[in-house]
Amino acid sequence: MDCGCCALPLLLRCHPELVTGATLLHPRKTISLLLRSDGRTLRRFCDKVPSQTMRGMLPALFGQVSDRQFIDVVVPLLSSSEQADALSKIVCSLDTGAMLEVLNGALPGRLLVVLQAPAEALATIIAHVGPGRIGSVVVPLLQESEELLRDKLVPFLGMIHKPENMAKIVDQVDASVLIALLRGVRAEALAEVVNGFSEEDFKPEGRVIQLLQALNSVPDLAEEKIVPLMEKGEPGKIVRMVQGIPAEKLLAVLSSTEADGVLRLLENTNADFAVRLFQLPLDSVIASMAGGLSDVLVDRHIAGLVKHSTDTLQAGLAQADDVLARGLQARGADPSGGYKFGDLTRGLLSMGQESLEKGKELVELHSKPLQEGWEALQKDMAIKTENLTETLQQHVDEHMQKVHVSLGENAQLLKEGLASSKKRLSSFSCRNNTAYEKGLQEEEVF
Numbered sequence: 001m002d003c004g005c006c007a008l009p010l011l012l013r014c015h016p017e018l019v020t021g022a023t024l025l026h027p028r029k030t031i032s033l034l035l036r037s038d039g040r041t042l043r044r045f046c047d048k049v050p051s052q053t054m055r056g057m058l059p060a061l062f063g064q065v066s067d068r069q070f071i072d073v074v075v076p077l078l079s080s081s082e083q084a085d086a087l088s089k090i091v092c093s094l095d096t097g098a099m100l101e102v103l104n105g106a107l108p109g110r111l112l113v114v115l116q117a118p119a120e121a122l123a124t125i126i127a128h129v130g131p132g133r134i135g136s137v138v139v140p141l142l143q144e145s146e147e148l149l150r151d152k153l154v155p156f157l158g159m160i161h162k163p164e165n166m167a168k169i170v171d172q173v174d175a176s177v178l179i180a181l182l183r184g185v186r187a188e189a190l191a192e193v194v195n196g197f198s199e200e201d202f203k204p205e206g207r208v209i210q211l212l213q214a215l216n217s218v219p220d221l222a223e224e225k226i227v228p229l230m231e232k233g234e235p236g237k238i239v240r241m242v243q244g245i246p247a248e249k250l251l252a253v254l255s256s257t258e259a260d261g262v263l264r265l266l267e268n269t270n271a272d273f274a275v276r277l278f279q280l281p282l283d284s285v286i287a288s289m290a291g292g293l294s295d296v297l298v299d300r301h302i303a304g305l306v307k308h309s310t311d312t313l314q315a316g317l318a319q320a321d322d323v324l325a326r327g328l329q330a331r332g333a334d335p336s337g338g339y340k341f342g343d344l345t346r347g348l349l350s351m352g353q354e355s356l357e358k359g360k361e362l363v364e365l366h367s368k369p370l371q372e373g374w375e376a377l378q379k380d381m382a383i384k385t386e387n388l389t390e391t392l393q394q395h396v397d398e399h400m401q402k403v404h405v406s407l408g409e410n411a412q413l414l415k416e417g418l419a420s421s422k423k424r425l426s427s428f429s430c431r432n433n434t435a436y437e438k439g440l441q442e443e444e445v446f
Helices: 004-014 021-025 027-036 039-048 051-063 067-079 084-093 096-105 110-114 119-128 133-141 146-159 163-172 175-184 187-196 207-216 219-232 235-244 247-256 259-268 271-278 282-296 300-331 343-445
Strands: none
Touching (some): 004 039, 027 067, 039 084, 051 084, 067 096, 084 119, 110 146, 119 163, 133 163, 133 175, 146 175, 146 187, 163 187, 175 207, 187 219, 187 235, 207 235, 207 247, 219 235, 219 247, 219 259, 235 259, 247 259
16 A cells, blocks of 8 residues: 555656645645555546546635545545545536535545445436536435445445436435435335336426425425335336326325325225226315225235226226227317217217228238239249149150150161071071972982
8 A cells, every 4th residue: 555655756747737726725635635545546536537627626625625524525535446436437427516515515434335336327317417406415315324325325226227317306306305215215116116117207297207396395295105105015006106196186195095095005906996096086085095995905805806896997997988088089079078978879889980990901901912922823833834844845855755766776676687587597598498409319319
């Protein structure tokens, strides 16, 4: 490990931009940093931070961070070899004002814990957070216990799929609401809920942003109702509930009912059915919950029956909604207007007509390829038949030619055989005649 006296010449040789009025005007801070730091770690950090960024940061770091915070917060940060890479990325993402807010407001050791989270996630969040939000949200977090940051915040940031969505949350939520969620909800459950929302939900008019903005005015509701729901509820159903119910209506229902009752309702009913129930007038929802619906669901057998029934009912209601919407469309009415007598019939007729048209389109769609396929098959068969005929004719011609050649050869052999036989017969006949004449002569002699 490099001592302070050795670290200074090495640092200055590698990074002459460190010699500034700020370091010379604050010898106590400079000496404290050199004496308590590993020179190699300091050089590693400086190597990763652009010289221009370093020149802009040093005057603020040495001149505007209190002596106590510099020694308790800055020196341990710059001395940590494990966090050098993460720290360099964060420094490059922070503007000077936000950096000063963080360093002057953080309790000792907190930043070292937070830097254990994925560096890319931290840098992305900081880069996307709006002006002023670092000080109002991040600094209060850095004043929480190390256990909360280590056991909740760091794992949570590591499980977030899109850190830029977390930046949008930081942009909108009050620190008290975020801290309440981190204290009361497991990191895994909190991350599953955040990851379950779509990009649309994080837009300014999206359900998540609207809910966070509404919670800022009633932070106690976050701890009393939202935390139990997110900690104990099924993440997918929590997401569906937030997406399906306007923020003001959802908070009004939650403020008037028990969290356990809402949990039982979500656990033992179809999620879309629960959303449909919450969309009723507030008095009707409260009356349903207070009327014993959630209490009845405590019984496991009844809850199972209700779950099956609401699944079936929701499917039927969804189909009925489609039919009625078709009826409104057929009548030429505004979809936001009320239903009238006859809309159901119009919808059924409209859907029936559409089914017939789709059937006709399918017949037309498939008949043409079938006809084309048949014609192609016929053409292919004709070509193959013609090719086969030509091949057979060629084989027959070749065979006949071979037969003709063979017959010619056999005829020549036969002709030669006959000539030879005739010659032999002639010779034999001559010999017989000679013998006969000789015999006659001998007979005359006797």
